[in-house]
Amino acid sequence: MSAEPFASAPYVVGESARPVTVPHIPAQELPAQELPAEESLCPVVSHDWVNDEYKHLVVEASPKALTVTPGQFFNLLCPSPDVGELFFRRPQSVYRIDRERGQIEFLYKCVGRGTRGLATLEKGDELNMVGPLGVGFRLDPAWRQIVVLGRGVGIATLGPISQAAREGHVGVTAILSARNPDFVMADGFFREAGDVVSVLDTDGTSAVENVERILQSLIVQRLADAFFTCGSNRLFQLMKRLGKAHNIPGQVAMEQVMACGLGPCYVCVRTFEVDGKKELRRVCIDGPVFDMQEAVGW
Amino acid sequence: MVDMSVKIGAVTLKNPIMPASGCFSTDLAQVMDLNRLGALVAKTVSREFRTGNPPPRAAEVEGGMINSIGLPTKGIDYFLQHQVPDYKRFTPPLVGSISATTIEDFEAMARDVAKSAIDVLEVNISCPTRDPKGGNFALHEEHTYNVVKLIRATTDKPMWVKLSPNAGDVVAVAKAAERAGADALVVSNTILGLKINTDTFRPAIGNKFGGLSGPGIKPIIVRMVYQCAKAVKIPIIGCGGIVKVEDVVEYMLAGATAVMIGYLTFRNPTGMVAIIDGLEQWCAKRGFARVADLTGAMIDEAPMETFAAAAAPIG
Ligand SMILES: Cc1cc2nc3c(=O)[nH]c(=O)nc-3n(C[C@H](O)[C@H](O)[C@H](O)COP(=O)(O)OP(=O)(O)OC[C@H]3O[C@@H](n4cnc5c(N)ncnc54)[C@H](O)[C@@H]3O)c2cc1C
Ligand SMILES: Cc1cc2nc3c(=O)[nH]c(=O)nc-3n(C[C@H](O)[C@H](O)[C@H](O)COP(=O)(O)O)c2cc1C
Ligand code: FES
Numbered sequence: 001m002s003a004e005p006f007a008s009a010p011y012v013v014g015e016s017a018r019p020v021t022v023p024h025i026p027a028q029e030l031p032a033q034e035l036p037a038e039e040s041l042c043p044v045v046s047h048d049w050v051n052d053e054y055k056h057l058v059v060e061a062s063p064k065a066l067t068v069t070p071g072q073f074f075n076l077l078c079p080s081p082d083v084g085e086l087f088f089r090r091p092q093s094v095y096r097i098d099r100e101r102g103q104i105e106f107l108y109k110c111v112g113r114g115t116r117g118l119a120t121l122e123k124g125d126e127l128n129m130v131g132p133l134g135v136g137f138r139l140d141p142a143w144r145q146i147v148v149l150g151r152g153v154g155i156a157t158l159g160p161i162s163q164a165a166r167e168g169h170v171g172v173t174a175i176l177s178a179r180n181p182d183f184v185m186a187d188g189f190f191r192e193a194g195d196v197v198s199v200l201d202t203d204g205t206s207a208v209e210n211v212e213r214i215l216q217s218l219i220v221q222r223l224a225d226a227f228f229t230c231g232s233n234r235l236f237q238l239m240k241r242l243g244k245a246h247n248i249p250g251q252v253a254m255e256q257v258m259a260c261g262l263g264p265c266y267v268c269v270r271t272f273e274v275d276g277k278k279e280l281r282r283v284c285i286d287g288p289v290f291d292m293q294e295a296v297g298w
Numbered sequence: 299m300v301d302m303s304v305k306i307g308a309v310t311l312k313n314p315i316m317p318a319s320g321c322f323s324t325d326l327a328q329v330m331d332l333n334r335l336g337a338l339v340a341k342t343v344s345r346e347f348r349t350g351n352p353p354p355r356a357a358e359v360e361g362g363m364i365n366s367i368g369l370p371t372k373g374i375d376y377f378l379q380h381q382v383p384d385y386k387r388f389t390p391p392l393v394g395s396i397s398a399t400t401i402e403d404f405e406a407m408a409r410d411v412a413k414s415a416i417d418v419l420e421v422n423i424s425c426p427t428r429d430p431k432g433g434n435f436a437l438h439e440e441h442t443y444n445v446v447k448l449i450r451a452t453t454d455k456p457m458w459v460k461l462s463p464n465a466g467d468v469v470a471v472a473k474a475a476e477r478a479g480a481d482a483l484v485v486s487n488t489i490l491g492l493k494i495n496t497d498t499f500r501p502a503i504g505n506k507f508g509g510l511s512g513p514g515i516k517p518i519i520v521r522m523v524y525q526c527a528k529a530v531k532i533p534i535i536g537c538g539g540i541v542k543v544e545d546v547v548e549y550m551l552a553g554a555t556a557v558m559i560g561y562l563t564f565r566n567p568t569g570m571v572a573i574i575d576g577l578e579q580w581c582a583k584r585g586f587a588r589v590a591d592l593t594g595a596m597i598d599e600a601p602m603e604t605f606a607a608a609a610a611p612i613g
Contacts (some may be wrong), residue, residue: 037328039568077565087358087512088564130329130567259356259363260564263325264341266367267356280349280370285325 037133037262038064041126045103047119051182054109054153055119056095059127061104068094068104070160071136071253071289075261076106077128081117089130090114091258093288095156096163096189107156107186133261134288137161137251143225145171147218148190149211149239152178154231155186157253161228162193173223175199175214177206177235208234215239219246226250233297240292250292256283271296300581301588302574304336304556306533307481309391309418309456311336311556314546314589315574318537318560319395319420319460320367324384329567332388334574336556340385342369342395342422343377345407352504357493362512362539362561364491366505369397369425374410382414391417393458397425401435401445405452412453419455421446421480424462424487426509436462436487439474450479458535460484463515463522472526482533484558485523489515512561513539520552527553527594541565543576550592 042059050056065074075089096105110116121127139146139161146165148158155176165172172194178184180202190196197214199205218224219242227239227250236252243250259267263285272281272294281287302313316337317326323341324332332338350370357364371377377394385392394416398404404421412419423435423445435441436459446459459480465471472483488509493502501507516539523536536549537558549557562569581589 035327035329035331037567039329039566084360087361087363087561088356133328257354257356259365260321260567262328262563262567264321264323265356265365265564266320266341266350266370267354267365269350269353269355269370 035064036067037131038062039128039130040065041128042104044121044123044125044127046123047121050107054107054183057106057108057118057121057127058103059106059129060102061129063102065104065129065131066097066099066102068097068132068160069136070094070097070164071157071251072132072134073261073288074104074106074129074131075133075258076118077130078114078117079120081113081120084113086114086117088114088259089261090118091133091255091261091284091288093157093253094132095159095186097160107153107159109153130261134284135286137164137228137253137289139164139168139170140226140249141168143170145173145223146226146228147173147175147215147224148228149175149215149235150177150230151206151232151235152183154229154253155184155190157230158228159186159189162190166193171195171223173197173218175211177211177232208238211235212238212242215242219248224248227292229253229292236292236295237297240295240297243292251289252292252295253289254283254287254295254298256298258284260284270298300578300586301590302578302581303588304590304593306458306535306555307456309337311391313574313577314550314554314556315570315577316393316535316556316558317563317570318558319393319422321560321563324388326563326567327388330571333390334571335390336574337391337393337418338385338388339393339420339558340377340381340395340416341371342397342420342425343371343374343381343407343411344369344397345374345403347371347373347376354503355505356508357502359491359493359510359512359514361514362510363564364493364503364508364510365488366503366508368505374407378411378414382416386415393418393420395420395422395460397422401441401448404445405448408449408457409452412455417456418458419449419453420458420460420484421449422460422487424460424464426462426464426488426490426507434462434464436460436471437465439465439467439470442471443474443478446475446478446480456481458482458484460537461486461522461526463487463489463519463538468522469525469529472530476530476532480532482535482555483526483530484535484537485526485554486519486537488538489518511538513541513545515539516545516548520548523549523554524552524596540573541569543573543580546573546577547580547592550589551594551596553594553596555590555593 230253351368519538536554
């Protein structure tokens with residue numbers, strides 16, 4: 001396995017900084033193997049454009065990275081796309097977990113410096129990832145049919161839970177919302193897991209009212225034991241409302257700008273409401289997956 | 299074998315590497331063995347629950363980051379009942395950090411927190427994003443003196459006072475803290491800054507102004523450590539922009555006895571452990587039997603080339 005755990009701090013600003021290598025840590029002080037997350041260097045297996053904004057990245061993952069569960073994320077050290085440096089990692093949830101081949105896949109949208117830098121990685125390069133991090137999706141054994149509703153690149157985050165549902169013989173209906181057919185990535189992948197409904201901006205089918213009609217009909221057909229969503233506040237609000245009205249449990253994967261990704265810094269907070277009382281929770285460690293009825297939105 | 303221990307007044311640390319307040323919690327046990335650290339430093343706590351500032355709370359800048367977390371805290375009761383026992387699962391000494399907006403409340407906080415199992419009281423009088431009307435006592439020498447003096451009278455716990463690089467005369471503030479009875483100084487907190495989003499023309503973070511941290515601030519803080527070390531006798535803990543072994547060496551040469559690390563953990567979560575190991579190797583390679591011998595070992599004279607250049611006629 002070439003993705004060895006990586007214990008150094010190879011911070012590089014200019015040339016004076018050399019990687020700090022750790023040849024020897026006394027055995028009794030070695031970090032316990034059961035630490036849930038680690039910093040690892042993962043070779044890039046493939047990295048292709050899916051459309052003109054989204055890229056699909058496959059890496060060879062360390063054994064610990066492979067323990068990732070649906071909805072969890074990695075905090076990635078992206079190469080800089082320009083003469084400056086990047087000072088934060090960028091969180092990306094896993095899009096697909098291939099334990100047999102020892103690979104983890106990401107599907108991401110290029111939006112700014114970090115993701116543009118990430119896009120420069122080529123096959124054979126190494127990606128420094130910290131993870132797996134956060135609380136992922138949960139599947140209740142009582143659920144026989146779930147509905148996943150994703151918008152844009154939020155669809156990526158819903159991949160692994162659909163995969164897990166299929167493996168657990170749970171029926172999946174995936175509603176994938178996007179600007180146009182080019183941006184309905186991976187509908188083939190979701191089709192393996194269950195039924196796929198694509199809704200688009202180009203033909204108006206992505207309108208909230210239409211998605212509501214689709215959800216209502218799934219509820220009537222008893223195909224909605226639980227809701228899962230990611231990527232759109234409007235669709236989240238819709239699912240939350242229907243979930244509340246019909247007593248359907250739901251989970252939402254949320255995003256927020258992060259610094260540490262591990263819990264200490266309180267940069268990544270969002271508002272939640274429990275029994276009428278508002279509170280702040282950290283997306284990186286209390287989430288990124290939260291109870292739909294407790295989340296306020298974004 | 300290098301002796302990595304350092305003494306800060308009555309407190310002995312097994313190595314000089316500590317996390318910086320607000321950049322550390324037991325959540326880091328997800329990725330590292332916390333028992334490797336010289337000390338554990340808790341997030342600053344205030345008496346009452348505080349939500350902190352609105353998001354976004356941090357943004358990247360060239361040279362580091364700017365943050366306006368705004369000291370969110372579950373309050374002192376939660377800290378004493380839950381967080382202190384949680385930290386005490388680990389072996390390194392525990393540094394508890396407190397903040398308040400009045401000197402009376404600071405005194406009361408110090409009394410309550412010092413009674414707990416913490417080993418050191420860190421007095422954070424320097425949070426730049428704290429309500430501008432109060433709490434940032436470290437901007438002024440007499441405010442610093444008054445608050446530190448009052449706290450000193452309430453507790454014998456080792457007391458470290460965290461200074462602000464935003465003070466006009468940091469050395470005067472350092473001397474005031476020493477006179478008032480501080481056992482050590484932490485130099486320092488973040489530098490007040492502003493980042494503007496050029497797409498939206500709005501501030502990049504929710505609180506408008508934020509504290510600058512990371513490698514970009516290091517030369518400024520190293521200079522302050524040097525100046526403070528020349529002016530006071532109590533130990534100094536250097537804090538600001540450490541990302542590699544040589545940065546720790548620099549702080550110690552400037553006069554620091556130990557250091558605190560914030561930003562690096564965000565970039566490399568296990569970076570502090572790598573620096574502990576790397577520092578030991580560095581000392582061994584350079585023939586230092588004790589890391590403590592680095593403290594204040596800077597040679598003040600300019601590099602030899604300066605004399606050589608001055609001596610050599612140009613042209
Ligand atoms: C848990 C989690 C999982 C994520 N999973 C995916 C994923 O699977 N695929 C994907 O394409 N994106 C995902 N994101 C969003 C991704 O992290 C951001 O798009 C990325 O950090 C932007 O970095 P940048 O430097 O390219 O853009 P920047 O120049 O930093 O910002 C561009 C825009 O993105 C916003 N942004 C910046 N950082 C974040 C952030 N951490 N979260 C949300 N918005 C941000 C900014 O506010 C700005 O509007 C995830 C975010 C989180 C928190
Ligand atoms: C996100 C964040 C939160 C912080 N919170 C606190 C805090 O609660 N109390 C405090 O004394 N300093 C706080 N600081 C300041 C750090 O302890 C430290 O002084 C500063 O970041 C400089 O060190 P660095 O450059 O290594 O990060 C915080 C810094 C950051 C970046
Ligand atoms: S990013 Fe630091 S607590 Fe979530």
